[in-house]
Amino acid sequence: MRRLMLAALAAILLAPATARAGTYDLTIGTAAINVAGKDQTAMTINGSIPGPVLRFKEGEDLVINVTNTLAEDTSIHWHGLILPYQQDGVPGISFPGIKPGETFTYRFPAQQAGTYWYHSHSGMQEAVGMYGALVIEPKAREPFRYDREHVIVLSDWHPDDSPHKILSNLKMSADYYNYQKRTLSTFVDDAGKMGLGAALADRMDWGDMRMLPSDIADVSGYVFLANGRNTEQNWTGLFKPGERVRLRFINAAAMTFFDVRIPGLKMTVVQADGNNVRPVPVDEFRIAVAETYDVIVRPTEDKAYAVLAESMARTGFARATLAPRMGMAGDIPANRPKQYLTMADMGMAHGDMAGMAGMDHGTMGQGATHTMPDGSTMAGTRHEGQGMTHAMPDGTTMKGESHAGHSMPAQPTHTMPDGATMAGMDHSAHGAPASGDKADPFYAPGSGLMPKAAEGGKFLSYADLKAIKPLYPDRPAAREIEVRLTGNMERYVWSINGVKYSDAEPIRLKFGERVRFKFVNETMMTHPMHLHGMWQILDNGSGKYNPAKHTISIAPGKTVEADIEADAEGEWAFHCHLMYHMATGMFRKVVVERETAEAVR
Ligand SMILES: [Cu+2]
Numbered sequence: 346m347r348r349l350m351l352a353a354l355a356a357i358l359l360a361p362a363t364a365r366a367g368t369y370d371l372t373i374g375t376a377a378i379n380v381a382g383k384d385q386t387a388m389t390i391n392g393s394i395p396g397p398v399l400r401f402k403e404g405e406d407l408v409i410n411v412t413n414t415l416a417e418d419t420s421i422h423w424h425g426l427i428l429p430y431q432q433d434g435v436p437g438i439s440f441p442g443i444k445p446g447e448t449f450t451y452r453f454p455a456q457q458a459g460t461y462w463y464h465s466h467s468g469m470q471e472a473v474g475m476y477g478a479l480v481i482e483p484k485a486r487e488p489f490r491y492d493r494e495h496v497i498v499l500s501d502w503h504p505d506d507s508p509h510k511i512l513s514n515l516k517m518s519a520d521y522y523n524y525q526k527r528t529l530s531t532f533v534d535d536a537g538k539m540g541l542g543a544a545l546a547d548r549m550d551w552g553d554m555r556m557l558p559s560d561i562a563d564v565s566g567y568v569f570l571a572n573g574r575n576t577e578q579n580w581t582g583l584f585k586p587g588e589r590v591r592l593r594f595i596n597a598a599a600m601t602f603f604d605v606r607i608p609g610l611k612m613t614v615v616q617a618d619g620n621n622v623r624p625v626p627v628d629e630f631r632i633a634v635a636e637t638y639d640v641i642v643r644p645t646e647d648k649a650y651a652v653l654a655e656s657m658a659r660t661g662f663a664r665a666t667l668a669p670r671m672g673m674a675g676d677i678p679a680n681r682p683k684q685y686l687t688m689a690d691m692g693m694a695h696g697d698m699a700g701m702a703g704m705d706h707g708t709m710g711q712g713a714t715h716t717m718p719d720g721s722t723m724a725g726t727r728h729e730g731q732g733m734t735h736a737m738p739d740g741t742t743m744k745g746e747s748h749a750g751h752s753m754p755a756q757p758t759h760t761m762p763d764g765a766t767m768a769g770m771d772h773s774a775h776g777a778p779a780s781g782d783k784a785d786p787f788y789a790p791g792s793g794l795m796p797k798a799a800e801g802g803k804f805l806s807y808a809d810l811k812a813i814k815p816l817y818p819d820r821p822a823a824r825e826i827e828v829r830l831t832g833n834m835e836r837y838v839w840s841i842n843g844v845k846y847s848d849a850e851p852i853r854l855k856f857g858e859r860v861r862f863k864f865v866n867e868t869m870m871t872h873p874m875h876l877h878g879m880w881q882i883l884d885n886g887s888g889k890y891n892p893a894k895h896t897i898s899i900a901p902g903k904t905v906e907a908d909i910e911a912d913a914e915g916e917w918a919f920h921c922h923l924m925y926h927m928a929t930g931m932f933r934k935v936v937v938e939r940e941t942a943e944a945v946r
Contacts, residue, residue, distance in 0.1 A: 366406040367455075369399050371421065373443075373465075373475070374414040380575045381504030381568050387474035388415065388465070394573035395498040395597065396463070396477030403458040403484045409451045411443060418442040421451070422466040422877070422918075423479065424635065425619050425895040428453040430915030433877055435466045438916050438934055442467060458483030459619030460593040460637045462498070469508035472599035472924050476500065480593065481619075488813055489615045489624065491641055494591035495582035499605075499632065499654050499663050501567035501598040508599070511564055512925055515837045522564040561684055561794065562658040563870065563925060564600045569656060569663035576664040579674055584667055586647050591615075593639050596632040599924035602871065602898075603654035603663065604631050605638075606799055608675070610650055612640035614805055618894040621813045628802035631657065633873035633898035635922035638805075642667070651675025657794065657871075659683045681799060689791035690869055690901035787885075789902035794871065808885050810892040816880060817910050819889035822861035826852060830899060830921070830931065832868045838929050839868075839921065845930025852919065854911035856939045862907050866899045872926065873898040876935065878917040881907040896922060911937045 376389040390396030401407050413419045420442050422434035432453045436442030443449045458481045465475035478496045503511060514521040572580040584590050592612075596603060606612075606629040614625045616639035624641075632638055632654075644650055649668040652675070655661070659680045666675050785806045788795045796804045832839045841849070854860055862881065864874060873896050874881075880893035884906040891908075899905045920932035 366408045367399075367401040368408040368410070369397070370410045370412070371396065372412045372414060373419045373421075376474075378474070378502075378573070380502050380570060380573070380578070383504075385504070387502075388470045389474050390421075390477055394474040394476075394570070395500070396475070398478045398480060398496050399463070401455045401479070401481045403455050403481055406452060406454055410448055411451065412448040413443045413445055416445055418444055418467055419465055419470060419475075420467045421463050421475075423451070423461065423463050424875075425459075425461040425637070426453075426479075427456050427878065427880075427913065430878055430913065430917060433917065435877065435918045438918050455481050457481060457619065459616055459621075460496075460595065460639050461619050462595045462597060462637065464597060466918070469512075469599075469924055469928060471597075472503075472508040474502075476597040478593065478595055488621055489613075489641060490589060491591040492588040493584065494593060495667075496572070496593045496595070497580075497582075497652065497665055498570075498572050498595045498597050499601075499603050500570045500573070500596075501601040501656075502570055503564070503566060503599075504568055505566060508924065512837075512928060515563060515925060519563070519834045519837045522562075522566060561686060562600060562602075562656065562660070563923070565658065565660050567598075567601060567656070567660070569598075569601065569603075569654065569661055571652065571654065571663040571665035574665070576662060576677060580665045581671055581673070582665065582667050583671070584644055584669060586645050586669060587643070589641055589643050590667065591639060591641050592652070593637065594632055595637045596634050598634050600634065602631060602633050602657035602873075604629055604657060604796065604799075605652070605654045607642060607650050607652050607667070608678075608800060609646075610642045610644055612642050614638055614640050614809075617810050617892055618896060620816070620893050622892055623811045623813060623890075625805060625809045626803065627805040627809075628798040628800065629796070630805035631796050631898075633871070633896060633922075635873050635875050635896040636894075636898070649673035649675045651677060653677070655681065655799075657684070678799075685793045686869055686901065687791050687793040689789040690793055787898075787903060787905065788900045792900060792902065794900055807883060807898075810883070810885060810894075811887045811890040812892045815889050815891075816893050817859075817882070820859060822859045822908050824858075825861040825863050828862050828864045828874070830864060830866045830868055830872045830874070832870070832926075832931070837925075839926040839931035841931055841933055846920075846932040847930065849933060851916075851934040851936045854909070854935060854937045856911055856914050856937050858911050860909050860911065862909060864897070864899045864903075864905045864907070866901055866903050866905075869901045870923070870926070871898055871900050872921040872923065872931065874920070875922045876909065876917065876919045878913040878915065879909050879911065879937075881909055883907045913937055914939060 371390050374389060374392065375386050376392045377384045378387045378394055387394055411421050418436065420434045420436050430439050432451050433439040461479040463477055463479050464471045478498055480496065506514065568575055574580040594605060611626050611628065614627055614630060615621060618637055630638060644667055647669050649666050652665040652667060654663040659682065661680065662677055664677050666673060784790065785795055787807045798804045829842045831841065831843045838845055866872060875896045880895065881897050882891050882893050883897055884891055897905060897907055914937050917935045919935045920927045
């Protein structure tokens with residue numbers, strides 16, 4: 346017996362280290378789930394939401410057989426992975442998709458390590474359950490220590506409407522799901538605070554914009570899930586007090602940004618979008634749709650800790666629990682007060698004021714009194730206690746009425762690649778909110794979305810992310826491509842540079858070049874922009890340590906820049922990761938091609 350065991354052990358130890366492949370079989374089908382008090386049908390991978398955690402080792406081949414048992418085509422895209430484009434899983438770009446009854450085998454080498462995920466790229470299947478985590482263990486040792494780990498996949502589930510129904514409702518009325526409309530009582534409130542005239546002017550301004558200041562999310566009514574469980578079902582991960590626990594957070598939601606915190610625990614962010622970053626201790630962080638963040642926590646007490654992921658629109662929580670034993674639960678606090686967009690979120694605080702050009706507001710201009718590039722006037726705006734100052738194109742500032750009174754630096758301090766300067770980009774001198782959080786430079790000054798830790802302390806900013814090992818040598822980009830994020834709220838069509846996908850030419854990159862994407866968000870929504878097949882090196886002022894991300898979230902009224910090394914030949918998808926923005930046209934094909942003999946000659 347003992348000899349047998351030794352023989353078995355020897356066989357394991359002597360197994361060839363080369364030609365190793367991690368193989369998984371995934372079956373796409375449907376299953377009943379109950380996360381909203383009733384049985385509903387989800388599209389699932391191996392019968393569950395989320396699908397299984399796929400684990401691989403850096404350097405081995407990933408071999409994944411995907412069998413489609415649905416009555417419609419499907420696909421799986423490997424989000425954030427560097428791979429040959431034919432393996433990327435986007436129907437119509439990388440391959441034809443997987444027909445009903447077919448099995449498609451994906452095979453490619455794992456060239457990277459970290460926390461990633463996978464999801465359907467067909468229709469809107471992702472929104473009804475088709476997603477899961479993918480983890481690649483590094484060859485070398487991690488630059489941080491931990492004793493155990495848990496994957497936490499965050500997502501949203503709509504209990505009332507299918508994705509197709511949601512989209513047709515949005516097309517009928519863009520604020521169909523806006524359950525947070527300000528009511529008469531908030532108007533009376535405002536009138537008390539700002540005076541009747543200003544409150545009226547404010548309402549009329551927002552009316553002209555055909556947007557409501559509560560439009561932080563296009564769709565509400567969601568149930569929020571952590572590893573496929575709602576708050577009562579309370580997914581629980583175990584720890585022993587004193588252990589270092591690595592939490593791999595993935596935002597697989599269709600439409601929901603989450604603000605994540607664990608009351609009683611400091612979180613140390615060690616990885617963003619699969620790439621290690623210099624550790625940043627935080628109390629809370631915002632995870633955009635499609636991003637991943639890895640944090641390390643060290644719970645020392647023998648008690649349950651609540652992992653809280655509150656929707657950015659403050660409509661509810663996904664809740665999980667870290668506990669020393671099963672059956673324990675951390676407390677769920679009340680939702681924080683709702684946030685409202687401010688005029689700053691509409692590009693009104695922006696120096697370049699490309700601002701409103703991309704938003705087709707229908708009646709915009711009729712009686713509108715907003716600041717225009719020529720510096721003309723602006724009627725009263727909403728303040729929510731945060732002072733707002735509007736930077737004018739000439740670099741001067743303009744105060745609205747009844748502001749709490751912080752001011753922008755008069756001198757613009759951010760220099761654009763073309764040498765032009767831009768007001769409103771450096772907020773170091775911008776008054777910090779009461780908790781001690783610094784204003785976040787990745788939000789427009791005075792933005793209603795400005796993050797702030799619920800219990801005080803540090804809220805992670807993109808500005809904090811610094812690569813440990815830059816993936817590429819630092820070099821200047823050869824050219825800049827402007828990517829204006831645009832939309833028409835009247836028709837609920839989202840677009841890039843004013844053109845929706847079905848009408849657009851691909852973005853063409855030359856193999857080997859480095860280009861700079863200049864994202865200009867001309868809408869009032871936050872867009873998490875995802876490029877397939879290549880990294881987007883986010884310019885957050887860290888120079889050669891700028892972090893490489895697969896998804897970059899751009900807040901309203903902001904311009905954000907990122908470099909792309911075009912080192913992956915082929916055809917790639919590039920899009921906003923909000924389901925209904927992608928589906929209506931905020932999407933491009935990016936083609937990376939070598940110069941042909943013809944072109945060279
Ligand atoms: Cu979007």
